[in-house]
Amino acid sequence: MRIDGTWHRSVRVDEADGWSVRILDQTRLPWEVTWLRLADEDQVAHAIRSMQTRGAPLIGATAAYGVALAMRRDPAVLETVCAMLAETRPTAINLRWAIGRMLAALRNIPPGQRAAAAYAEAAAIADDDAATCEAIGRNGLPLIEEIAARKPGQRVNLLTHCNAGWLATVDWGTALAPIYMAHDAGIPVHVWVDETRPRNQGAALTAFELGAHGVPHTVVADNAGGHLMQHGEVDLVIVGTDRVTRTGDVANKIGTYLKALAARDNGVPFWVALPHSTLDMRVRDGVREIPIEERGAAEVTDLTGRTADGRIETIRVVAAGSPAANPAFDVTPARLVTGLITERGRIPATEAAIAAMYPEKA
Numbered sequence: 001m002r003i004d005g006t007w008h009r010s011v012r013v014d015e016a017d018g019w020s021v022r023i024l025d026q027t028r029l030p031w032e033v034t035w036l037r038l039a040d041e042d043q044v045a046h047a048i049r050s051m052q053t054r055g056a057p058l059i060g061a062t063a064a065y066g067v068a069l070a071m072r073r074d075p076a077v078l079e080t081v082c083a084m085l086a087e088t089r090p091t092a093i094n095l096r097w098a099i100g101r102m103l104a105a106l107r108n109i110p111p112g113q114r115a116a117a118a119y120a121e122a123a124a125i126a127d128d129d130a131a132t133c134e135a136i137g138r139n140g141l142p143l144i145e146e147i148a149a150r151k152p153g154q155r156v157n158l159l160t161h162c163n164a165g166w167l168a169t170v171d172w173g174t175a176l177a178p179i180y181m182a183h184d185a186g187i188p189v190h191v192w193v194d195e196t197r198p199r200n201q202g203a204a205l206t207a208f209e210l211g212a213h214g215v216p217h218t219v220v221a222d223n224a225g226g227h228l229m230q231h232g233e234v235d236l237v238i239v240g241t242d243r244v245t246r247t248g249d250v251a252n253k254i255g256t257y258l259k260a261l262a263a264r265d266n267g268v269p270f271w272v273a274l275p276h277s278t279l280d281m282r283v284r285d286g287v288r289e290i291p292i293e294e295r296g297a298a299e300v301t302d303l304t305g306r307t308a309d310g311r312i313e314t315i316r317v318v319a320a321g322s323p324a325a326n327p328a329f330d331v332t333p334a335r336l337v338t339g340l341i342t343e344r345g346r347i348p349a350t351e352a353a354i355a356a357m358y359p360e361k362a
């Protein structure tokens with residue numbers, strides 16, 4: 001996506017040396033655009049754990065390049081490095097999907113050929129994600145066009161939660177891809193951006209992305225979405241996801257389930273955008289089976305921001321001595337999901353529709 005008019009991917013091989021990996025440090029956004037240079041698999045693992053790089057498809061692609069960095073150093077460590085990277089975050093299935101693809105591509109070839117093959121497979125994963133997300137944009141666009149046709153001359157109001165844009169993928173994004181395409185096609189869109197406590201991916205990342213692309217948006221507190229829906233201010237909710245089960249249950253950033261409940265109560269369509277790499281056909285009951293990442297209490301008790309004189313500071317916003325819990329995801333049952341926007345088309349969130357759309361996975 002564009003930053004200051006220049007098109008960027010969110011992970012790439014450093015063109016200067018041809019082997020290290022460049023990522024945006026998303027913990028410094030929106031205040032600083034800082035590109036990090038990762039030189040080994042441990043730096044990749046840290047970047048994923050610390051959320052310097054985050055977003056289900058993007059952590060998969062970045063982990064794939066982590067395997068390539070390891071193969072360049074020592075092709076004998078394939079199984080070990082894949083196991084280590086797979087454990088960096090538990091909920092997004094894309095991480096295991098990408099590592100599984102790397103293992104399949106590398107385990108049966110001679111160690112001396114693994115580095116080149118690893119970089120090729122990681123690049124193929126990144127290219128696949130970019131193309132997949134662009135297709136998701138094309139398949140989600142008609143949802144926005146249909147609303148625009150019903151309200152000529154008025155803006156289409158969407159709501160999204162967390163960041164499922166370009167910064168969560170290699171390019172385009174999932175939930176934001178149809179919005180970018182609608183904006184670029186001249187459809188008047190406006191996005192209510194959930195701040196998305198505690199990591200503020202909405203306020204910091206989605207707002208940054210939409211602003212950089214010139215898409216009108218308004219940041220709101222997480223708890224404002226239901227009120228906006230009650231007052232007819234939301235025509236459509238589109239969110240991303242970290243894992244969708246074979247029955248259509250959706251794991252996504254904490255708070256998504258509450259938005260789905262408010263959408264259902266107010267008759268607002270609630271769509272989930274996902275690439276094929278986010279499907280987990282091994283799981284039927286998302287609430288019971290999907291592992292929910294528990295992150296540190298400090299993400300809830302502390303807040304990082306920029307002071308009036310430009311310093312980036314972290315302060316405590318919770319009473320001293322009070323403990324905090326930090327489940328990072330929740331699961332929205334398929335019954336609350338209007339439909340799934342995939343690279344192959346739009347489908348209802350049902351087992352039959354998913355199996356028909358992805359027969360090779362069924």
Ligand SMILES: CSC[C@H]1O[C@H](OP(=O)(O)O)[C@H](O)[C@@H]1O
Pocket residue numbers: 054055056057161162163164165168169173174175201239240241242252253328
């Ligand atoms: C394109 S799906 C992105 C998905 O990943 C995010 O999680 P995190 O920021 O913790 O990596 C969030 O759940 C988004 O919806």
